[in-house]
Amino acid sequence: xxxxxxxxxxxxxxxxxxxxxxxxxxxxxxxxxxxxxxxxxxxxxxxxxxxxxxxxxxxxxxxxxxxxxxxxxxxxxxxxxxxxxxxxxxxxxxxxxxxxxxxxxxxxxxxxxxxxxxxxxxxxxxxxxxxxxxxxxxxxxxxxxxxxxxxxxxxxxxxxxxxxxxxxxxxxxxxxxxxxxxxxxxxxxxxxxxxxxxxxxxxxxxxxxxxxxxxxxxxxxxxxxxxxxxxxxxx
Amino acid sequence: xxxxxxxxxxxxxxxxxxxxxxxxxxxxxxxxxxxxxxxxxxxxxxxxxxxxxxxxxxxxxxxxxxxxxxxxxxxxxxxxxxxxxxxxxxxxxxxxxxxxxxxxxxxxxxxxxxxxxxxxxxxxxxxxxxxxxxxxxxxxxxxxxxxxxxxxxxxxxxxxxxxxxxxxxxxxxxxxxxxxxxxxxxxxxxxxxxxxxxxxxxxxxxxxxxxxxxxxxxxxxxxxxxxxxxxxxxx
DNA sequence: CGCCGCGTTGAACTCTCTCAACGTGTGTGG
DNA sequence: CCACACACGTTGAGAGAGTTCAACGCGGCG
Numbered sequence: 001x002x003x004x005x006x007x008x009x010x011x012x013x014x015x016x017x018x019x020x021x022x023x024x025x026x027x028x029x030x031x032x033x034x035x036x037x038x039x040x041x042x043x044x045x046x047x048x049x050x051x052x053x054x055x056x057x058x059x060x061x062x063x064x065x066x067x068x069x070x071x072x073x074x075x076x077x078x079x080x081x082x083x084x085x086x087x088x089x090x091x092x093x094x095x096x097x098x099x100x101x102x103x104x105x106x107x108x109x110x111x112x113x114x115x116x117x118x119x120x121x122x123x124x125x126x127x128x129x130x131x132x133x134x135x136x137x138x139x140x141x142x143x144x145x146x147x148x149x150x151x152x153x154x155x156x157x158x159x160x161x162x163x164x165x166x167x168x169x170x171x172x173x174x175x176x177x178x179x180x181x182x183x184x185x186x187x188x189x190x191x192x193x194x195x196x197x198x199x200x201x202x203x204x205x206x207x208x209x210x211x212x213x214x215x216x217x218x219x220x221x222x223x224x225x226x227x228x229x230x231x232x233x234x235x
Numbered sequence: 236x237x238x239x240x241x242x243x244x245x246x247x248x249x250x251x252x253x254x255x256x257x258x259x260x261x262x263x264x265x266x267x268x269x270x271x272x273x274x275x276x277x278x279x280x281x282x283x284x285x286x287x288x289x290x291x292x293x294x295x296x297x298x299x300x301x302x303x304x305x306x307x308x309x310x311x312x313x314x315x316x317x318x319x320x321x322x323x324x325x326x327x328x329x330x331x332x333x334x335x336x337x338x339x340x341x342x343x344x345x346x347x348x349x350x351x352x353x354x355x356x357x358x359x360x361x362x363x364x365x366x367x368x369x370x371x372x373x374x375x376x377x378x379x380x381x382x383x384x385x386x387x388x389x390x391x392x393x394x395x396x397x398x399x400x401x402x403x404x405x406x407x408x409x410x411x412x413x414x415x416x417x418x419x420x421x422x423x424x425x426x427x428x429x430x431x432x433x434x435x436x437x438x439x440x441x442x443x444x445x446x447x448x449x450x451x452x453x454x455x456x457x458x459x460x461x462x463x464x465x466x467x468x469x470x
Numbered sequence: 471c472g473c474c475g476c477g478t479t480g481a482a483c484t485c486t487c488t489c490a491a492c493g494t495g496t497g498t499g500g
Numbered sequence: 501c502c503a504c505a506c507a508c509g510t511t512g513a514g515a516g517a518g519t520t521c522a523a524c525g526c527g528g529c530g
Contacts, residue, residue, distance in 0.1 A: 434518075
């Protein structure tokens with residue numbers, strides 16, 4: 001009983017372990033034990049090292065991937081060669097749903113930022129779950145709908161807010177998400193800049209200005225303390 | 236058989252008409268005749284005059300709306316009072332799905348641009364169809380996934396392309412959609428500017444520059460002829 | 471027929487990007 | 501374990517693109 005890749009050492013033990021993992025995935029919340037078990041039997045768990053590309057533009061990527069631990073960055077390269085970070089995924093999130101829903105070559109890239117545990121599901125299997133288990137489809141609708149809302153807000157922010165406004169909103173958003181006013185940036189400042197549609201230089205200047213105003217405090221290259229959230233909310 | 240406005244005047248005739256209407260909606264493609272009939276019996280058709288607001292930010296909007304004819308503009312007002320056009324809907328499109336999927340106050344506005352025939356579905360009913368008819372949920376997933384892709388591209392375009400590039404891409408996109416190099420803008424130039432994240436002044440200047448280059452020809456306030464699509468594709 | 475909003479044009483301003491140089495830290499290989 | 505290298509991050513100065521403000525012509529809806 002020892003298989004090669006990572007996770008699944010033992011027979012029943014590993015399977016039970018895998019079921020527990022699958023049961024924790026929000027996408028599969030609300031399924032019965034049997035249904036979870038069925039899915040777990042077809043899932044391929046894997047430990048992916050840091051900085052590994054999961055797929056790139058042009059790839060036909062046949063898997064829905066679910067992140068158990070770690071972080072994944074999804075980005076796109078524009079025609080002008082400019083890198084645009086689309087979103088950052090963490091525990092419980094999934095990616096690759098587009099390939100499941102409407103198979104076609106991917107137009108973006110996905111890379112791990114930390115060592116990550118990721119489960120892969122063949123898209124034929126996933127399709128069958130979507131059609132057989134309405135709650136899975138419904139949860140996926142919830143997720144896509146929420147993601148669409150976020151992306152639409154991003155569009156508004158790009159044109160409606162200036163650099164300072166976007167940076168401030170981003171920091172306040174992180175504080176809300178973590179329920180803390182001191183936190184580590186989930187991605188490098190370079191990537192934050194890309195996500196906000198700014199150059200690294202501009203981001204650096206805005207952060208420096210916020211610090212001069214006494215609104216934030218920067219520590220090391222990732223830690224941020226928000227000292228005056230109200231001031232930041234007012235842009 | 237003369238009904239006032241398509242709606243619910245007569246008995247069977249009107250119902251059969253309504254079924255034919257529902258059967259044409261992409262969202263309900265693939266359903267059996269009985270299922271279509273069930274949905275048709277719960278649908279509320281309505282003719283909406285031009286420039287009528289369907290719902291606004293803050294409203295709790297309990298309907299999924301399906302557009303049979305006409306055009307609807309969906310937009311958002313940013314904190315700074317800036318209007319941002321999110322998308323423009325036409326025949327076969329639906330809106331209000333967010334209220335169905337995760338009920339909450341709307342954060343955007345929807346207005347008719349032409350007189351439009353629009354069917355409303357109570358969100359409890361729609362929820363039940365989503366859970367009972369997997370193909371409906373799947374089609375909705377397809378739609379949301381495609382819309383998400385479009386919106387993500389919009390984000391990239393906002394930061395990766397300059398004004399000329401966005402205007403050119405928009406014009407070429409319309410030509411592709413209509414399969415014609417001469418067409419009418421679906422919305423006012425003011426709204427086009429908002430959609431592209433520009434001021435009306437900048438849009439006007441870019442269009443004038445394209446016309447000077449002999450790439451396009453403007454006629455009246457809405458008609459556009461593309462004279463050199465290749466030049467436009469190269470930005 | 472009149473009016474309001476759309477669209478256009480002009481000129482000045484401001485914000486961000488670009489280019490460049492320098493400091494830092496992180497990961498790697500000797 | 502240390503040294504080096506490369507990518508990240510910061511700071512400065514300059515240029516360019518889009519916005520803003522203002523005025524005016526035009527057209528469509530009431």
